[in-house]
Amino acid sequence: MSILTKWQRQLAILRLRKEIKREPHISTYVSLVERHLFQGDLAKASQVVDQALLRYPDSERLAVLQSQVRKVGLRVEIDQLRRQILTAPTPETFERLADLYLSLGEAGRALRLAAECARKFPNDCTSSWIEGRIGLERYRKHRVAKEGRAAVDALERVVSANAEHWRARRILSELYLEIGAGGLARPHLEALARRHSTDESIQAAFEQASASAVGDVDLEKALTAAEESRLKIGEPTTSSTDADWLRRLREQTGRLVKTKRGIVAAQVVGADEKLDPLRWDGAAEKIADIADSALHRMDLGGLHDFRLSGPFGHLVAFRSDSCWLLFLCSEATRFEAVMEAALEAISEARVAGGEVLR
Amino acid sequence: MRDILADLNDATGARGSLVLTTDGITVASEFQVPIDDERVSALIDSLLRGAARALHGVGFAPFSTAVLSAEYGRIVFVALPRAHLVVVLDPGTAIDPVLLSIRSAAAEIERRGRITV
Numbered sequence: 364m365s366i367l368t369k370w371q372r373q374l375a376i377l378r379l380r381k382e383i384k385r386e387p388h389i390s391t392y393v394s395l396v397e398r399h400l401f402q403g404d405l406a407k408a409s410q411v412v413d414q415a416l417l418r419y420p421d422s423e424r425l426a427v428l429q430s431q432v433r434k435v436g437l438r439v440e441i442d443q444l445r446r447q448i449l450t451a452p453t454p455e456t457f458e459r460l461a462d463l464y465l466s467l468g469e470a471g472r473a474l475r476l477a478a479e480c481a482r483k484f485p486n487d488c489t490s491s492w493i494e495g496r497i498g499l500e501r502y503r504k505h506r507v508a509k510e511g512r513a514a515v516d517a518l519e520r521v522v523s524a525n526a527e528h529w530r531a532r533r534i535l536s537e538l539y540l541e542i543g544a545g546g547l548a549r550p551h552l553e554a555l556a557r558r559h560s561t562d563e564s565i566q567a568a569f570e571q572a573s574a575s576a577v578g579d580v581d582l583e584k585a586l587t588a589a590e591e592s593r594l595k596i597g598e599p600t601t602s603s604t605d606a607d608w609l610r611r612l613r614e615q616t617g618r619l620v621k622t623k624r625g626i627v628a629a630q631v632v633g634a635d636e637k638l639d640p641l642r643w644d645g646a647a648e649k650i651a652d653i654a655d656s657a658l659h660r661m662d663l664g665g666l667h668d669f670r671l672s673g674p675f676g677h678l679v680a681f682r683s684d685s686c687w688l689l690f691l692c693s694e695a696t697r698f699e700a701v702m703e704a705a706l707e708a709i710s711e712a713r714v715a716g717g718e719v720l721r
Numbered sequence: 722m723r724d725i726l727a728d729l730n731d732a733t734g735a736r737g738s739l740v741l742t743t744d745g746i747t748v749a750s751e752f753q754v755p756i757d758d759e760r761v762s763a764l765i766d767s768l769l770r771g772a773a774r775a776l777h778g779v780g781f782a783p784f785s786t787a788v789l790s791a792e793y794g795r796i797v798f799v800a801l802p803r804a805h806l807v808v809v810l811d812p813g814t815a816i817d818p819v820l821l822s823i824r825s826a827a828a829e830i831e832r833r834g835r836i837t838v
Contacts, residue, residue: 437753530728559825559829563828646778650771662793664794673782
C-alpha cells in the first residue's frame with residue numbers, strides 16, 4: 364500500500380470521527396466500523412461498535428454489525444490456530460479449532476479437521492470427541508437414527524480410550540436417556556455419580572436409568588423409535604400426554620382467541636390454571652418486548668419464542684407473523700415438538716379461513 | 722465458580738455462561754469470546770425483573786427456569802436462591818437434552834453455597 368493510499372484511508376477515518384462528534388448518526392458509526400475492519404483493526408472496530416451501541420442500544424443494524432465484528436474476531440483466532448496446527452499441532456489445538464468452526468456453524472470443516480487430527484494422532488481420542496459432538500448436533504437437529512448411531516459410536520470410542528472423559532460420558536448418557544435407552548446410560552451415569560456424589564441431578568438421572576434393565580435395550584431399535592416418533596409428532600395418539608393435548612389443540616383451534624393487540628391465546632387441556640387471554644395479553648406482550656430488546660442488545664437478534672417454567676407450570680409463547688400464540692400447560696417436556704405442533708396449528712387455522720389470525 | 726461454568730459450556734456446547742446475583746451483579750462468567758460482563762448482566766437483570774413483574778401482574782409466582790429463543794441464539798435462565806445461572810446457546814441447540822447439564826451446574830453452584838461479589 365502506498366503512503367498516499369494509507370494517508371487517504373486515515374483521513375477518511377478522521378473525517379468519520381469528526382462527523383460522529385459533530386452530528387452522530389448510526390450510519391456514520393457503521394461506516395467507521397467498516398473502515399476499521401477494512402484496515403484490519405479489529406480492536407478499534409469492536410470499540411467503535413460498542414460505543415455506538417451505548418448511544419443507540421436499540422439499533423438492530425448495530426447489533427448485527429457487532430455480531431459480525433465478533434465473527435471476524437473468531438476468524439482471527441481460527442487463522443492463528445491453523446498456523447499453529449501447521450507448525451506445532453496438538454490435539455488441544457485441533458479441539459479448540461473444531462469448537463470455533465462449530466460455533467460458526469461450519470460442521471463440515473470441523474469434521475475434516477477431526478479426520479486430520481485422527482491421521483496425526485491415531486492414538487488420541489480428540490478426533491472421536493469432535494466427531495461425536497458433530498454427530499450429536501446433527502442428530503438433535505434432524506433426529507435421523509443413522510446420525511444418532513454415528514454420534515454414539517464416536518462418543519463410546521472416546522470413553523473406551525479415556526474412561527475419565529466426563530464430558531463424553533455426560534452427553535452420551537443424556538443422549539441415551541433422550542431416546543429412552545436408560546439401560547445404556549446406566550454405566551456412564553454410575554461413573555458420573557461416583558465422581559459427583561453430591562450432584563442431585565446426576566443422582567436423579569442415575570436412579571432413572573437404574574430403573575431400566577441393561578440387557579433389554581437395543582440401541583438400533585431405540586434410535587429408530589425416536590426417529591419414527593419425531594415423524595409422527597402431532598398425529599393423534601392416545602398414549603402420550605404431549606401428543607394427546609396437541610391433538611386436542613388441533614381440534615380446538617376454533618377456541619383460539621385473537622386479542623386487541625394481535626396476541627393469540629389458547630387454553631391447553633391439562634393446564635392447572637385458567638388462561639384469561641385478555642388478562643395475559645398485556646403480560647405476554649410486556650415479557651416479549653423486554654426480552655426482544657435485551658436479546659437484540661446481546662447480539663442474539665429478535666425473539667422467536669419463550670418458555671417460562673415455575674410453580675404455575677409452563678408458559679410457552681411462539682411468535683407467528685405479528686401474533687403470539689400462548690400456552691399455559693402442566694406438560695411441556697418436549698419443547699421442540701410443542702413448538703412445531705403449535706406453528707402447524709396456526710397454519711391450519713389460517714388455511715381453514717378461521718378468524719383466528721390476521 | 723468459573724470451573725463449573727467452563728464444564729457446563731463444554732457439556733452443552735454453549736457459547737458461554739454466567740452467574741449473576743439477584744441484584745444484577747456478575748459473580749462469574751465464562752464465554753468463548755470476551756463480552757462486557759456488566760452490560761450483559763444489566764440487560765439480563767432488567768429482563769428477569771421485567772418478566773417477573775409481568776407474571777406477578779397476572780397473579781403468578783416468579784419462574785424458576787426460562788428459555789428464550791432468538792434469531793442468533795438461545796438463552797436459558799435458572800433461578801438460584803440468591804442468583805441466576807444464565808447460559809447462552811447456539812440457535813439450533815435442542816433445549817430439553819441440555820437442561821440436565823444446566824440444572825446440574827445450577828445445583829453445583831448452589832451446593833458451593835456462598836456467592837460472593
